[in-house]
Amino acid sequence: MPKTLFDKIWYKHVIKTIAGGPAVLYIDKHFIHEVTSPQAFNGIEKRGLQVWRPQNTVATADHNVPTINQHLPIKDELSRIQVQQLKDNCARHDIALYGLGHPFQGIVHIIGPELGITQPGMTIVCGDSHTSTHGAFGCIAFGIGTSEVEMVFASQCLMQTKPKLMRINIEGELNKGVVSKDIILHIIAQISASGATGYAVEYAGSAIRRLSMEARMTICNMSIEMGARAGMIAPDDITFEYIKGRQFAPSGERWNLKLAEWKELQTDDGAVFDHEININASEIQPMITYGTNPGLGIAINGMIPVTDTIPDEGERKNIVKALQYMGLEPGKQLLGMPVQHVFIGSCTNARIEDLRLVASVIKGKKKNPSVQVMIVPGSQQVARQVQEEGLDKIFEEAGFAIRQAGCSACLGMNEDKIPAGEYCISTSNRNFEGRQGAGARTLLASPLTAAVAAITGVVTDVRDFHY
């Protein structure tokens, strides 16, 4: 019987299934960070246990770390304690830690792939909902809560119910100015912030096949923003080429063995999904969000919906409330609206390719004086590449503030916050109320759209911008 990519990986990892209940799923890689792990370490220690398979776990500090002066002690006491506890916990349990100051440190979903830890066919979990990012390599990768982190510590397994399967096919050529962030914002706007709840989503089609690994990761990253448990893309030559030669990638004879295995990881012709969606790539425009969930997005030159005519009462109230928070009016365009901040960073769009794209657009230009621009590389490795390639000069000349690696203003846990009431075009993945700081107003967009807004100071259609 033809099988889906998901099923091929899933069943290889199921140890047993409880009648009428979940499956016991074996986990290949477990990423941890300072915010969602301390209570899990406490939990197993209270039970008198050690982490059972420490070699399957990799740790980094990213969520609450400062992005300036990382060599100095962390000023915020609670953050400092969390980061210190991670160190102590990893030392006690023999877990590899790429903490502050380590050349591999960075946002957990950026370092896994760039170090070659993330490999096709794996089951990968992390106490962070954007773990779906790793699915771009043909993995089953999903975010878990702290109790589940504790389960993996204790047994290298999780109790999981198999999700339903959805395939989203995107065929055809992308328009000029449209990048992978626009594809995923388009999909979420179409199916809503809860449209894929209960599903694992496979992205397929010719438009996906042509994307680089970085671009594929951006798409899988935001799967959770439509409620999906996981997002995945079948591995191909682009994937293998990306992994080859990386720090923890297999080499020599083992590479050949693995490669043969990985080539089997595709959905067979005729395999059945619970739901399929077809999208024509040429319909996708550069996107921007206007509301307080990632599903409230429009084409950059589109109109904010007129609320009076929304038939569903719940949805109408929701959008009215969102527009109130955002200080925006129904039926209006966002184009031309001034923004005070541009944030280029996060596990969605802070890989080297994203930063190269930004540099190519702004080269030789200066940011608009009324905008503050923060650019936060996703990892130490990305930061080093930025320097080696001289992109830092381009950013500095443009007046962008380059920070050190971390989650930063994506969730405003450290001091990188957007002030209340001000607008920020952000390359991150969430525009929830207060996400980037209490009262902050987030407009999600691609790095391309963000870069252009940094120069013009207003929401701008990249297609009208000459670079």
Add this chain to the structure above:
Amino acid sequence: MKAINIIESTFVPMPMENIDTDQIIPARFLKATTRLGFGQNLFRDWRYETDGSPKENFILNNPAYTGEILVAGKNFGCGSSREHAAWSILDYGFYVVVSSFFADIFKNNALNNGVIPVQVSEEFLQKIFELNNGSTLTINLEAQTITIDATSDNETFDINHYKKTCLINGYDDIDYLLSIKGEIAEFEKQYYN
């Protein structure tokens, strides 16, 4: 974990949709290293002004509304996987959340901490929102029913059979996983071969 089965209580209605975990517990409160004390920051930015004074029109600040049950609009708990959302709800004193739709990760996190996510139809949810304050609901986990006590109007809800057994007996997944460690090790032998 505490064993639970029947909960009869007044409820707190929050008829908003898409309440995300950043609203339930904003990220800046995630710096604790224990599971306790999150209740005081539950819905922090809806509940308090920036200077810490309570916002009068927010329902949790209205002493007339109390109870062990939170009733919320559809797609409750979307967003971040932070289990702190479930901890803050439990720490505040809610043992049940009723909604017409739950985000996946939140649902798991709730179940893992002894908070019952009760998914009802949109119609039943609206009926609850129309009740007078002070009305009570009864959740019977064994029977998988939710009842509006005044009218005996009721609905059954779904819950994974295994999770239900865990909740009623007060044991968790880790207890189970530890009990099958031999089998897991056996699997590993084959797997890494």
